[in-house]
Amino acid sequence: MGITYEDFLDLDYEPTSEDLVCTFRIDPATGMSTEAAASRVASESSNGTWAALQTGADFTDMGATTFAIDGDSIQVAYPTGLFEPGNMPQVLSCIAGNIMGMKAVDSIRLMDCEWPESVVSSYPGPLYGSSVREEVFGVSDRPITATVPKPKVGLSTAAHAQVGYDAWVGGVDLLKDDENLTDQAFNPFADRLTESLSLRDDAEDETGEKKSYLINVTADTQTMLDRVDEVAAQGGEYVMVDIITAGWAGLQTVRERTEKHGLAIHAHRAMHAAFDRLPTHGVSMRVLAQISRLCGVDQLHTGTAGLGKLANEDTVGINDWLRRDLYGANDVLPVASGGLHPGLLPDLLDATGTNVCIQLGGGIHGHPDGTKAGAVALRSAIDAYVEGTSITEAADETPELAVALDKWGTETPR
Ligand SMILES: O=C(COP(=O)(O)O)[C@H](O)[C@H](O)COP(=O)(O)O
Ligand SMILES: [Mg+2]
Incomplete structure (x- = not known):
């Protein structure tokens, strides 16, 4: 038997x-x-x-x-x-x-x-979810925006923070670290945190808008907790975690600690494609997103609905799942990122809706007139979409957007 x-x-x-x-x-x-x-x-x-x-x-x-x-x-x-x-x-x-x-x-x-x-119900779920837009930035009618300085590693602390400042004053809401920037000699974590938040304060004074920073705390779990505490002590609102490479156990422990400080979690999904890229094997991004919601991330990269530089699964279906009722758990704010530029935004926002975070790296810092102009172009494209104005009409009013459209058009990069 x-x-x-x-x-x-x-x-x-x-x-x-x-x-x-x-x-x-x-x-x-x-x-x-x-x-x-x-x-x-x-x-x-x-x-x-x-x-x-x-x-x-x-x-x-x-x-x-x-x-x-x-x-x-x-x-x-x-x-x-x-x-x-x-x-x-x-x-x-x-x-x-x-x-x-x-x-x-x-x-x-x-x-x-x-x-x-x-x-x-045995998991915490997101502390804020998409209400993070309202809670941190006081906006509910438009996508929030983020930018990752490029080159992704190698910028000095001062240069990195300056790129953040230029983007913030150009209209971007969030400075974001790249997934492989943590605490390297060319840009130490502690210095970057202090200098970036100081320039954030300046950008807030200059623009009258709330600004914030997605600093990458990814490391061994104890170090992540120390970094979370430091971000809270210095007045940050968010931490970023590379959730796949750090691992779910580390994320769960970070989620407990961020709740004590009221910090939001931005989840970068680097390495997800090791699980989800081959269509016949592994774990789908849809399931990784479900797990992320249970473990309590507030923002999660879910791709660009085929419009960006990276291979995608079902961005729209995943975003729908992240927003669906789940026994009262908060939703998750989808982050569209990877090869985006202003000319792609109308199609992207048609696909994802406006309750999202739009992240541009090269699409801002590759602007012929620099980071601030790139940020102005992004923000004007977003504002135009929300107002129901076409992107070409908006470009008539905003030269920075006209330059971006001239450079990249509406092409999807590879
Ligand atoms: O650095 C970037 C984007 O930079 P850029 O805007 O210059 O392409 C992110 O790491 C990717 O978005 C990750 O991909 P995904 O969001 O699909 O996980
Ligand atoms: Mg990156």
């Missing part, structure tokens, strides 16, 4: 509101039926193994059930008792763990999850 693979397949099973339901796309190994592979997915990701067990009857049945097979798509229901409350690494060790490498499938991709309330 004992548990066998067949115990994990039941096409008559109907999932309950207590189950976590995962949709996978699988490619069974040569010679293996879809049913056999699908039962192994449910087994290995819950309580099974390759051998029929003789360990006896004294255990709680935490087995998952493959309850639907449709072509290469399968659905698996997991009992919530399988999951430690509030422990995202443990959840992923189940639903995206050993199964990613097992021989029973040539490839397997976790496409989507339906999270039950009992799991969702």
Whole structure:
């Protein structure tokens, strides 16, 4: 007797509101039926193994059930008792763990999850979500904007902060560190924090607008916590975390600490494509975004709806998910970033709506007349869109925008 693979397949099973339901796309190994592979997915990701067990009857049945097979798509229901409350690494060790490498499938991709309330409520969710626009900047009618100085690493602290100042006074809301800038000798974290926030104060005085800074705190967890404390002590409103490279455990610990200070979290997703780029294998960006929301990021990069420089998944579908009701959890503000410039904004905002953050690096600092002019061009393109004015009409009023359109047109970069 004992548990066998067949115990994990039941096409008559109907999932309950207590189950976590995962949709996978699988490619069974040569010679293996879809049913056999699908039962192994449910087994290995819950309580099974390759051998029929003789360990006896004294255990709680935490087995998952493959309850639907449709072509290469399968659905698996997991009992919530399988999951430690509030422990995202443990959840992923189940639903995206050993199964990613097992021989029973040539490839397997976790496409989507339906999270039950009992799991969702064990996570904090975002502290602010998209209300961060109102809470930090006092705006609710337009996208907020961010810029990342380029070159992405190598600028001195003074040069980096100056680029931020030029962008802020040109109309950008947020200075953002790049994903691989943390605490290097050419631009130490502590100096960058102090100098940038000092110039932020100057930019606020000059413009009469609220300005803020997404400083990258990514490091080992203890260092991240120290950096979060320092950002709060010096009057920042946000921290940025490279959530994939830092890891979910680190993010969860940071989320606890940021709440104490009332700081928002900007999530950069560098390395996500190691999981989500191949369409038949890994973990979809949609699921990574779901996990990010549960763990409590306020802003998350979700791509550019095909208009930017990076390969994209379903930006619009992911953004919809981040905004949908999730047992009262706050939403997440989508960040569109990567190869954007002002001429792309009308199409982009048509696709994403205006409750977003628009981030331009090269699309500001590559402006022929420099960073401030690039920032003016971005802001005028955003304001025109919100007012319902066409971008070409806006360019008649704002020479900086005319120059940007002249340089880049409406082309998607590669
Ligand atoms: O530095 C940039 C954008 O710079 P630029 O505006 O010069 O292209 C970001 O790291 C990318 O947006 C990441 O991609 P994604 O947002 O898709 O995660
Ligand atoms: Mg970057």
